[in-house]
Amino acid sequence: MNKIVFDAIVVGAGPAGNSAAYTMANAGLNVLQIERGEYSGSKNVQGAILYSDALEQMIPDFREEAPLERHIVEQRIWMMDDRGHTGMHHRSDDYNEDLPNRYTIIRAQFDKWFNRQVRDAGATVLYETTVTGLLRDPRGQVIGVQTDREGEGYYANVVVLAEGVNGLVGQRSGLRSELRPEDVALAVKEMHFLPQETIESRFNITGDEGVVIEAMGTITEGMIGTAFLYTNRESISIGIGCLVSELSRVGKGSPYQLLDRFKAHPSIRGLLEGSEMKEYAAHLIPEGGYRAIPELVGDGWICVGDAGHFVNAVHREGSNLAMTTGRLAAETIITLNQRGQACTKKALGAYRQRLDDSFVMKDMKKYKDVPRMLEKQGSTIMDTYPRLMNGAAQTWFRVDGRDKKTKENEIVKAAWHVRGLGLLGDAVKLARAWR
Amino acid sequence: MSDDVENRLFQNRYVVDTGKPHIHVTPHETPSEELKAMVHVCPAGCYSQNEHGQVEIVADGCMECGTCRVVCQNTGEIEWNYPRGGFGVLFKFG
Numbered sequence: 001m002n003k004i005v006f007d008a009i010v011v012g013a014g015p016a017g018n019s020a021a022y023t024m025a026n027a028g029l030n031v032l033q034i035e036r037g038e039y040s041g042s043k044n045v046q047g048a049i050l051y052s053d054a055l056e057q058m059i060p061d062f063r064e065e066a067p068l069e070r071h072i073v074e075q076r077i078w079m080m081d082d083r084g085h086t087g088m089h090h091r092s093d094d095y096n097e098d099l100p101n102r103y104t105i106i107r108a109q110f111d112k113w114f115n116r117q118v119r120d121a122g123a124t125v126l127y128e129t130t131v132t133g134l135l136r137d138p139r140g141q142v143i144g145v146q147t148d149r150e151g152e153g154y155y156a157n158v159v160v161l162a163e164g165v166n167g168l169v170g171q172r173s174g175l176r177s178e179l180r181p182e183d184v185a186l187a188v189k190e191m192h193f194l195p196q197e198t199i200e201s202r203f204n205i206t207g208d209e210g211v212v213i214e215a216m217g218t219i220t221e222g223m224i225g226t227a228f229l230y231t232n233r234e235s236i237s238i239g240i241g242c243l244v245s246e247l248s249r250v251g252k253g254s255p256y257q258l259l260d261r262f263k264a265h266p267s268i269r270g271l272l273e274g275s276e277m278k279e280y281a282a283h284l285i286p287e288g289g290y291r292a293i294p295e296l297v298g299d300g301w302i303c304v305g306d307a308g309h310f311v312n313a314v315h316r317e318g319s320n321l322a323m324t325t326g327r328l329a330a331e332t333i334i335t336l337n338q339r340g341q342a343c344t345k346k347a348l349g350a351y352r353q354r355l356d357d358s359f360v361m362k363d364m365k366k367y368k369d370v371p372r373m374l375e376k377q378g379s380t381i382m383d384t385y386p387r388l389m390n391g392a393a394q395t396w397f398r399v400d401g402r403d404k405k406t407k408e409n410e411i412v413k414a415a416w417h418v419r420g421l422g423l424l425g426d427a428v429k430l431a432r433a434w435r
Numbered sequence: 436m437s438d439d440v441e442n443r444l445f446q447n448r449y450v451v452d453t454g455k456p457h458i459h460v461t462p463h464e465t466p467s468e469e470l471k472a473m474v475h476v477c478p479a480g481c482y483s484q485n486e487h488g489q490v491e492i493v494a495d496g497c498m499e500c501g502t503c504r505v506v507c508q509n510t511g512e513i514e515w516n517y518p519r520g521g522f523g524v525l526f527k528f529g
């Protein structure tokens with residue numbers, strides 16, 4: 001019996017897998033995509049922000065049909081202490097443009113739509129099927145996958161591993177090592193529903209405008225982590241995440257208790273008041289940066305998205321890196337396919353070059369030292385400075401009969417008291433890691 | 436499992452693969468620190484400690500994040516697999 005050999009098998013139907021499968025199917029390749037959920041999106045969790053550019057590279061007119069929530073016109077970055085926050089807000093009417101740059105989305109809905117485009121482009125998608133391992137020929141070249149369905153498996157010239165952060169297939173096949181607890185964050189998230197008008201009045205927005213809040217500070221109790229609040233059309237996504245190494249070592253509380261405290265914080269409470277919580281989700285985020293990127297190609301396989309540790313934790317970007325790596329891997333495979341060349345490790349190496357030439361690796365490299373700096377300076381950055389900053393702001397803004405020079409001295413003294421010469425060191429370390 | 440987490444999980448949809456949990460804790464006398472940490476770290480509150488101090492799991496509310504797998508990777512106390520295709524948590528929003 002002749003077995004079917006696909007041009008490519010894509011494991012997973014998140015942003016990376018959908019991008020890879022779409023790009024290849026669109027170029028006429030015979031693609032099989034395998035997803036363990038009931039539909040694409042049913043196992044996927046994100047904040048979630050969609051970055052238009054990464055999707056536009058594949059589907060320029062995606063705005064006409066894709067389920068989008070709100071385009072972002074305002075970004076708030078907060079340093080929080082126990083009673084309040086000090087932050088930077090940026091808002092501009094310029095973001096009310098024909099082709100907005102960023103949107104909030106609801107992943108289960110968005111992924112379902114994206115996956116529909118994959119099928120329309122001609123790919124075969126198998127749902128409710130978990131890939132359990134790789135098939136290899138006697139020389140070790142990957143030639144397909146094994147699944148939990150009955151039968152011998154599925155064959156292809158190349159397997160695209162878009163299996164996400166908790167990628168058991170690649171890991172158990174020895175393609176990459178186990179995730180270190182220092183390199184992944186555990187984030188929990190809730191969906192809170194409110195009437196559209198309530199959201200719009202609370203955030204001073206109209207129509208499809210949206211607001212994003214990214215927060216750090218004492219809310220993570222000294223652990224390395226961040227929190228977020230995103231406005232959707234009729235809901236608010238709110239979440240918080242910390243490095244797994246910190247959560248398991250410190251043992252201060254459960255992730256959902258951190259989320260409860262964040263929701264009850266005086267700066268947040270009023271924004272959620274009266275909302276109805278309709279879903280609770282948890283997910284790991286690969287935050288180890290450039291140094292945690294595993295081997296990306298081998299004989300007959302290539303790795304994309306979260307499975308390849310492609311997250312820019314500093315800028316809270318991940319889905320755009322997933323889409324871009326998925327697309328670049330697909331383009332690499334398409335070129336080989338057109339030349340009739342085998343997908344060997346050497347031939348697939350062109351993917352690495354494409355990545356290096358794109359924003360993906362440039363950004364990953366730029367922040368390569370940030371995780372290490374945070375490992376050493378975590379509680380200073382997450383706890384000491386937010387407290388200092390909020391204290392300084394209060395000293396500065398309260399009018400209490402004391403002269404401004406005295407206030408300035410008090411602010412400097414408070415910082416000096418807590419960090420001393422460390423202030424200088426912290427500044428240098430931050431600048432170095434940021435460079 | 437505390438009410439905190441139970442009320443949350445109540446909002447989620449699951450297709451439970453009855454009789455085939457996807458995570459197992461291997462029988463032990465004394466749990467490692469890592470395994471004990473899971474009692475509070477697990478976002479779904481799947482882990483609990485019994486009266487003998489042993490850690491047990493009920494994986495029905497699992498959101499398949501993989502945190503326990505990463506935390507206990509070196510202790511050999513957890514056997515972790517994804518649920519069979521079509522089973523497990525089913526996010527409406529994600």
